[in-house]
Amino acid sequence: MLAECVRTIMQIEASQGLRVLGINILGKFLANKENNVRYVALQQLIQVVDIDYKAVTRHQQTVLDCLKDHDLVIKK
Numbered sequence: 474m475l476a477e478c479v480r481t482i483m484q485i486e487a488s489q490g491l492r493v494l495g496i497n498i499l500g501k502f503l504a505n506k507e508n509n510v511r512y513v514a515l516q517q518l519i520q521v522v523d524i525d526y527k528a529v530t531r532h533q534q535t536v537l538d539c540l541k542d543h544d545l546v547i548k549k
Contacts, residue, residue, distance in 0.1 A: 475498060475502075476499075476502065476510075476513045476514070476517060478495070479495040479496075479498055479499055479517060480517060482494075482495040483495060483517075483520065483521050483524060489525070492521070492524065492525050492528065493525065493528045495521075496518070496521060496525060496528040496529055496531075496532070497528075497531075497532075499514045499517050499518050499521075499532070500514075500531070500532035500535060502514035503515070503532065503535045503536065503538075503539065504535065508542075508544050508546070508547055511539065511542075511547055512546060512547060515536070515539065515547070518532070518536065
């Protein structure tokens, strides 16, 4: 799964460009209609926010939109 590739990029401390690409992929996952995909993306973003805060903040509005979701797990 693509999320596993992103997780690997973050764990191996890849170059900044590759990390940003991975975070952008997670941002696209947040736009997915499937709650499981969105949940995985949110969990991964929580883990990488300390690694590259600036890249994660580019997706801030999308993350905030998750607070409006009907699924309580996504809101949490």
